[in-house]
Amino acid sequence: MVDRRQFLQAGALAAGMAALPGVQARVQGGAKVVSTWDFGVPANQAAWKVLAQGGSALDAVEAGARWAESELCNPTVGHCGNPDRDGVLSLDASIMDGDGRCGAVAALVDIPHPVSVARKVMENSPHVLLVGEGAQQFAVQQGFERRRLLTPQAEAAWREWLKTEKYQPQINAERRGLPGNSDNHDTIGMLALDARGHLAGACTTSGMAWKLHGRVGDSPIIGAGLYVDNEVGAATASGVGEEMIRNAASFLVVELMRQGRTPAQACREAIDRVVRKRPEASRTLQVCFLAMNKQGEVGAYALHRGFVYAVCDAQRQDDLRDSPSIYTSTQA
Numbered sequence: 001m002v003d004r005r006q007f008l009q010a011g012a013l014a015a016g017m018a019a020l021p022g023v024q025a026r027v028q029g030g031a032k033v034v035s036t037w038d039f040g041v042p043a044n045q046a047a048w049k050v051l052a053q054g055g056s057a058l059d060a061v062e063a064g065a066r067w068a069e070s071e072l073c074n075p076t077v078g079h080c081g082n083p084d085r086d087g088v089l090s091l092d093a094s095i096m097d098g099d100g101r102c103g104a105v106a107a108l109v110d111i112p113h114p115v116s117v118a119r120k121v122m123e124n125s126p127h128v129l130l131v132g133e134g135a136q137q138f139a140v141q142q143g144f145e146r147r148r149l150l151t152p153q154a155e156a157a158w159r160e161w162l163k164t165e166k167y168q169p170q171i172n173a174e175r176r177g178l179p180g181n182s183d184n185h186d187t188i189g190m191l192a193l194d195a196r197g198h199l200a201g202a203c204t205t206s207g208m209a210w211k212l213h214g215r216v217g218d219s220p221i222i223g224a225g226l227y228v229d230n231e232v233g234a235a236t237a238s239g240v241g242e243e244m245i246r247n248a249a250s251f252l253v254v255e256l257m258r259q260g261r262t263p264a265q266a267c268r269e270a271i272d273r274v275v276r277k278r279p280e281a282s283r284t285l286q287v288c289f290l291a292m293n294k295q296g297e298v299g300a301y302a303l304h305r306g307f308v309y310a311v312c313d314a315q316r317q318d319d320l321r322d323s324p325s326i327y328t329s330t331q332a
């Protein structure tokens, strides 16, 4: 047994060793964080600050997702998101630890950090998913600030949209994140592996712009937009969430890895499944999967060309990769 003095000595030694560059690199070892789209690069860097200090994968993905929710001002994640067709901005988020614990919120209004509320659902409630008013009430009880989030730009974009009222999700809208345009979907899905070999993931979004009031996408649905299992690996998704829900897609990707597929093969097979189920719809909407197995191998696959994902580890913190896709023409 380790007594208190030995414990304190060991802690002090570890802290001192971590300050040495060589040891720091070994501590970070196989740690890695990956996330969807171009804005995954700075989001990963926010998560990396946690991993580089030997922090947990769970803390890392929360930090990365929080970065996207507050620092990114685009029409689709967090506080700058576009509203639904009634002019209400509602946010969805989930978080999952590789040990199976998870929490999520959906249709959350006027609370700036849905991913942290999702974590509180996981840690401080007996439930997994809270929605709408109940989610907001829980957030306020947990000490979260409540404030109006809809920006003047998002409100102006909505008023513009009202002229046509056309709901037509655009492929790869994430890569054209200019405030006030008609971009209508966007999500950050993030997966991390920490130095202890533990996995976690988070997913946060304002969902599809101009959605029906009350619509919930895949991002807060455990197994659809996010799934993590320490025995195997983790997966997350971006794109039109109805397709992920129909196929329990992130769970599917993890289960395919369990059967021996690499992350890239598993993502590809899940995309094939989406196409088989709805071949016609698949031509006009985007679906993207990103996965990492417990060895830290990463893979992705998309329906349409244009999906990119960011990878960050001790060697490199700004790696942005193109995902392969089924349809290769530039349809966006």
Ligand code: SD4
Pocket: 174, 185, 186, 187, 205, 206, 207, 208, 216, 217, 218, 219, 225, 237, 238, 239, 240, 241, 242
């Ligand atoms: C949703 N999957 O609400 C989200 C949106 C998204 O890239 O991922 N856009 O359906």
